[in-house]
Amino acid sequence: MPETPFEPKIVAFLCRWCAGAGADLAGTSRIAYPANAVPIRVNCSGRVEPEWVMEAFRSGADGVFIGGCHPGDCHYVSGNYKTRRRIYLLKKLLAEMGIEPERVRLEWVSATEGAKYARVMKEFVAELKRLGPLHLEREEKTMPASPVLPRVGS
Amino acid sequence: MPPRPRIAVYWTGGCGGCDVSFLELGPALLDVLAQIEIAFWPALVDTKRSDVEALAPRSIAATLVNGTLRTEENVEMVHLLREKSELVVAFGACAYQGGVPGLANLATRDEILRRMSGNGFRPSPPPGGEAEDAPPGLLPQAKSLADEITVDYVVPGCPPMPPLIGLLLGALLSGDLPAPGHVFAHDKALCEECPRTREERKLTKVVRPHELVPDPNVCLLDQGMICLGPVTRGGCGAACPKAGMPCTGCVGPTPNAGDPGLAMISALGSLARAGEEGPGAFAAEDRLLDALVDPLGTFYKYSLPAYVRTGKRSDR
Numbered sequence: 001m002p003e004t005p006f007e008p009k010i011v012a013f014l015c016r017w018c019a020g021a022g023a024d025l026a027g028t029s030r031i032a033y034p035a036n037a038v039p040i041r042v043n044c045s046g047r048v049e050p051e052w053v054m055e056a057f058r059s060g061a062d063g064v065f066i067g068g069c070h071p072g073d074c075h076y077v078s079g080n081y082k083t084r085r086r087i088y089l090l091k092k093l094l095a096e097m098g099i100e101p102e103r104v105r106l107e108w109v110s111a112t113e114g115a116k117y118a119r120v121m122k123e124f125v126a127e128l129k130r131l132g133p134l135h136l137e138r139e140e141k142t143m144p145a146s147p148v149l150p151r152v153g154s
Numbered sequence: 155m156p157p158r159p160r161i162a163v164y165w166t167g168g169c170g171g172c173d174v175s176f177l178e179l180g181p182a183l184l185d186v187l188a189q190i191e192i193a194f195w196p197a198l199v200d201t202k203r204s205d206v207e208a209l210a211p212r213s214i215a216a217t218l219v220n221g222t223l224r225t226e227e228n229v230e231m232v233h234l235l236r237e238k239s240e241l242v243v244a245f246g247a248c249a250y251q252g253g254v255p256g257l258a259n260l261a262t263r264d265e266i267l268r269r270m271s272g273n274g275f276r277p278s279p280p281p282g283g284e285a286e287d288a289p290p291g292l293l294p295q296a297k298s299l300a301d302e303i304t305v306d307y308v309v310p311g312c313p314p315m316p317p318l319i320g321l322l323l324g325a326l327l328s329g330d331l332p333a334p335g336h337v338f339a340h341d342k343a344l345c346e347e348c349p350r351t352r353e354e355r356k357l358t359k360v361v362r363p364h365e366l367v368p369d370p371n372v373c374l375l376d377q378g379m380i381c382l383g384p385v386t387r388g389g390c391g392a393a394c395p396k397a398g399m400p401c402t403g404c405v406g407p408t409p410n411a412g413d414p415g416l417a418m419i420s421a422l423g424s425l426a427r428a429g430e431e432g433p434g435a436f437a438a439e440d441r442l443l444d445a446l447v448d449p450l451g452t453f454y455k456y457s458l459p460a461y462v463r464t465g466k467r468s469d470r
Contacts (some may be wrong), residue, residue, distance in 0.1 A: 050416040071433045081431045086423030089443055093415060096260070096450035097462055 008062035008128035010037040012121075013048045017075040018110050019067025022103025025114030033118035037065060045069070045106075047073040052091045055105060056122070057136045063103045063128045070108040080108070100131050159215035159326065162194040162399040165458045166228035166233055167255050168221025172246040173197035175313035177281055179320070189327055194235075203231070216241040216326050218309070222248040222255040222459070227290035236303040241331075243322065247312040247404050249299040249420065250337075252459030254312070256296045257451060259458050263294045270331070288351070298459050308337040312404035315390045339389035339405050348383055348392035352376060357425040360445035363399055374400045380452055385411035385418055386412070404456050413461050415453030421445075 014020035020041045026033060042048060053064045058148030067088065068080040084106065090100035105127075107120045167174060173195075176183060177438055193214045197333040217239040223229055247253040258266060267275050299305050309322045321338040325331050340346070352373040359378040368374055374381040374395055381400035383392070385407050394401050407414040424431045428438035446452065454461055 051413055052421045054413065054416060055357070078431050082423050084436065085426050085439055086419055088440060089419045089423060089449060090416075092443075092446075093449045093453070094421065096448070098260075101243065 001009055005117060006129060006133060008125060008133070009060055010063045010065055010121075010124065010128070011056040011059075011061045012037040012065040012067065013042050013045065013052070014039050014067040014109075015042050015045045015069060015075075015079075016043055017116045018069035018073060018116065019045070019107070020065065021111035022109040022117045024114045025111065026117045027114075029114045031114055031118040033121045036125050036128075037121060044074065044076050044079035045083040046074070046081075046086060048083060048086075050086055054107060057099070057103070060136075062131075062134045063105065063124060065121070065124055066106045067103070067109045068106065070110055073108075073110065099134065099136075102127055102131065103134060158189060160193040160213065161190045161326075162192070162214045162217040162235060162239065163197070163247065164194065164217060164219050164231060165197060166219060166232065166242055166254070166299075167224035168199065168246065171313040171395030172248075175246075175311075175316075175319065178316045182320070186323055192318075202236070205240055206234055211237055211334070212240050214239040214442040216243055218245040218279070218322075219249050219299055220246040220313075222253050223291040223299065224255060224293055226293065229293070230300055232299060232303050237375060241306045241326075242299070243303045243307045243309060244299045244315055245309050247310060247456035249305075250308050250310050251406055251457035251461075252296055252298045253456050254296070256457070257455070259295045259462065261448070263292050267292065268442050271438035282300070296459050300390045301459070306334050308335075308406075308420070309330070310337060310339050310387065310405045311390060314319070317391065318389050318405075319450045326338045337387070339387040341408050341409055342388050342393070343408050343411075344383040344386045344388045344390070344392055344401055344405070347388045348373075348395045349394055350374065355424060355425065358427055358442070360442060368398050370398070374398075380418075380422075380446060382414065382418060382453070384421055385414045403453070406457065414457060415449065415461065418453050419426075 015022055020039070023039060044135050045066055048066055052092055053099065056064045066083060069075065074080045087104060087106045091104055094101045094104065105120070109117045109120070163173065179186065192199050193209065194206050213233070217235045219232055219235065219242060221228070223232065244250045247421045248255060264307035277289045277291060279285055307322065309318050311318055317337050329352040351371060354376040357375060357378065360380060363379060366377065366379065368377050368379065380401040381395060383395060383401040386401050386403045387405045387408050390405055403414055407417065411417040426439055426442055428442050429435045450462070
């Protein structure tokens with residue numbers, strides 16, 4: 001048994017209009033919740049590419065959280081619907097890869113739902129503790145340029 | 155007139171289709187053969203490994219390797235050929251990104267051996283044979299060529315199409331070589347050269363090729379076929395979509411697409427529609443996407459070892 005208990009690393013993509021404001025509210029309301037997530041604010045959950053989720057896993061995350069607006073509330077009308085379909089497909093793909101789909105969690109969090117953000121983050125941390133760490137190592141290639149494995153932003 | 159360049163063609167874990175693909179050059183093949191010297195080509199001429207070992211380092215102008223790396227012998231051979239060659243070319247989808255045999259990485263080596271040969275199987279020499287006659291050991295996972303040695307160029311495709319082979323041969327024979335790492339195919343997506351017209355820009359159903367005789371002029375994605383054209387390099391002339399079959403991505407992803415599976419998920423997530431968007435459509439959208447039964451096998455048919463490091467492993 002390890003000396004220190006496993007603390008999952010989480011990357012949380014939060015839309016600036018709803019989930020990001022909800023997370024801020026959780027903080028300003030002084031609601032206690034686990035500090036495992038590194039939040040990344042995006043304009044819309046629809047901007048979250050599946051590539052980013054995998055990049056987070058490859059960079060050492062044990063779970064990826066995506067927070068968007070409730071159905072009907074998207075600032076850009078339908079970004080959250082696109083996200084929902086993408087994450088649905090991505091989870092199917094992860095299952096085939098042998099990665100637990102539960103490591104990706106999509107939640108609708110409004111700007112008034114600080115308490116909900118704290119609750120789902122607690123639940124997610126507990127779930128990831130149950131699943132254990134995910135070790136997705138990077139492997140370097142010997143290709144001179146890198147047409148084989150282009151990276152995000154390349 | 156300099157001496158004719160020495161060329162080697164080698165196969166590792168492949169099907170032989172890449173070797174045969176040279177025949178598609180037609181009469182032009184005769185011109186090519188007149189301009190080169192074949193140093194080593196097991197499918198075509200009787201040369202042995204010892205012949206390669208006897209060569210001076212870098213004395214082969216270019217070695218074209220096809221096939222995935224699956225056995226210890228494959229690895230030994232490509233290291234030997236790398237040492238003896240000025241240039242090494244990953245020829246075909248298997249050498250480039252692992253290819254169809256790379257799908258085996260979803261199972262562990264032990265699972266593969268048990269499934270093929272029963273419990274307790276150990277590779278052994280034939281009865282009465284020497285120990286060195288035993289089949290070479292299976293690698294834990296299938297690998298692409300670049301996983302093992304430095305690769306200078308890539309000719310993608312399953313198998314490579316004549317225009318792409320022509321681009322490589324033209325560069326090799328003229329000596330006008332592109333920068334290392336060049337992939338002999340287009341950087342733009344296959345859709346750019348596909349004659350089908352795209353109108354709907356929505357995916358309202360998912361059908362498999364045997365379930366539909368597609369309209370000859372309309373985009374296959376519009377008709378519900380999961381065509382990888384949007385994320386796949388052009389250069390093949392959209393051969394499959396012209397014949398009514400969706401692109402399965404054998405030429406590999408465009409530089410902009412990056413990971414082809416994740417790019418397709420992004421695209422299909424945008425396109426999929428089951429009526430008016432909203433909570434009322436969620437269940438129907440999920441059913442629509444469930445009709446895509448094997449996303450991993452569909453998106454990474456030729457590239458699993460290059461992108462999916464996470465498949466089932468003995469240590470997980």
